[in-house]
Amino acid sequence: MNNFDLAQRDLAVLWHPCTQMKDHEQYPVIPIKKGQGVWLEDYDGNRYLDAISSWWVNLFGHANPIINAAIKDQLDHIEHLIFAGFTHEAGIKLAEQLVAITPSGLNRCFYADNGSSAVEVALKMSFHYWRNIGQIQKTKFITLENSYHGETLGALAVGNVALYKATYAPLLMEVITVPGPDCYYRETGESWATYSERRFELMEQALQRHAGSVCAVIIEPLVQCAGNMRMYDAVYVKRLREACDKYHVHLIADEIAVGFGRTGSLFACEQAAISPDFMCLSKGLTGGYLPLSAVLTTDEIYQAFYQDYSTLNAFLHSHSYTGNALACRAALATIEIFQQNDILVKNQVLAKTMAAVAMRFHEHPQVAEVRQTGMILAIELVKNKQTREPYPWQQRRGLKVYQYALANGVLLRPLGNVIYFMPPYVITETELEWLAEVAWQGIKRAVED
Ligand code: PMP
Secondary structure (H helix, E strand, O other): OOHHHHHHHHHHHOOOOOOOHHHHHOOOOOOEEEEEEOEEEEOOOOEEEEOOHHHHOOOOOEOOHHHHHHHHHHHOOOOOOOOOOOOOHHHHHHHHHHHHHOOOOEEEEEEEOOHHHHHHHHHHHHHHHHHHOOOOOOOEEEEEOOOOOOOOHHHHHOOOOHHHHHHHHHHOOOOEEEOOOOHHHOOOOOOHHHHHHHHHHHHHHHHHHHHHHEEEEEEOOOEEOOOOOEEOOHHHHHHHHHHHHHHOOEEEEEOOOOOOOOOOOOOHHHHHOOOOOEEEEOHHHHOOOOOOEEEEEEHHHHHOOOOOHHHOOOOOOOOOOOOOHHHHHHHHHHHHHHHHOOHHHHHHHHHHHHHHHOHHHOOOOOEEEEEEEOOEEEEEEOOEOOOOEOOOHHHOHHHHHHHHHHHOOEEOOOEOOEEEEOOOOOOOHHHHHHHHHHHHHHHHHHOOO
């Protein structure tokens, strides 16, 4: 078997996610034979450094021996079973762990099987909570400009990235969209904190106006990942928590992308020292091995559903693969790695190295901003550094970086004109240096004409 043959067979029958399939007339799809650590290897023996953690899921490398062993052991016991009326040890232990490691007050864990589904669960639970306590006028959600929460219709509705959303607008519930705290737009010399705090006034106004009809505000704390890795200060999350309490509105923290150490702390909400009413987790939850998500919530919310069956107030949401035992076991192994290896401390060093290797991009004539939050670093390419005029999207400059990087052994997948590094935590200093060099050369070629 080789790359070409497999790619041909692939394109004859497959339809890939987030892809204009016609692009593959020009760019081959790459069949991967195996993975090891930060490396992926194709059928022709080419290796690629997985600098984006395979869509932000992988934490401790491909073929991680600890996670591999845990899944193999689980296979000999139970792979999966119905999670209604039945339970299993891995699912119980994982819920205990998640309750223990997430911010205080999040004492209940509801499983789903991907990030979008977790968002759907949180939205439905919030709405249903208010209904169960008699507040039936609460039917709306507040979301931030440039947010992203997934692709299923409810999750898409509370997102705000036009590229994914605009086509489906007629199918989506209406939401209240508030201008966001994205610090790319701060004034020269203004700190992230000042700008984020200033932008919070718009949220406060929206809450003041709409709170009576609003179930929840949903945010991606600190980094709007799919929204071009735009970042903001924790003070916004802190103010939002205070305001949600004041106006009796839930706070949903979508930590699907930013959870599990990406922002430097285990969960981004910790940096604001707050507990949300719902926390959605997925991606890194299983170390990037298996699809699983969890929605953590409070006793108060749980209790509003805990009544006699005849009230018909139960949360009757389900997915066939809820609480998949193999996935739960992978997640337990992932949490164990965090706990036994001082990962967050090691990541502080790695994050500093990331900042250092990216230093030279600040001065690049086509780079408007290099920004970083913990283990996420983004480089914003622009046509004009002074005015920040972006490159027209039709020029697909990011795609040129992608192709150059692939040809040189790095998997980068820019978001439009934003090149970012979000590597597995097992990347080495040397690999980071090399990654930056490939990105530098890729950008050089992408902005040539
Ligand atoms: N929320 C956020 C913040 C995300 O980044 C993503 C995925 N990129 C999702 C939700 C959706 O998760 P999934 O792709 O597993 O449905």
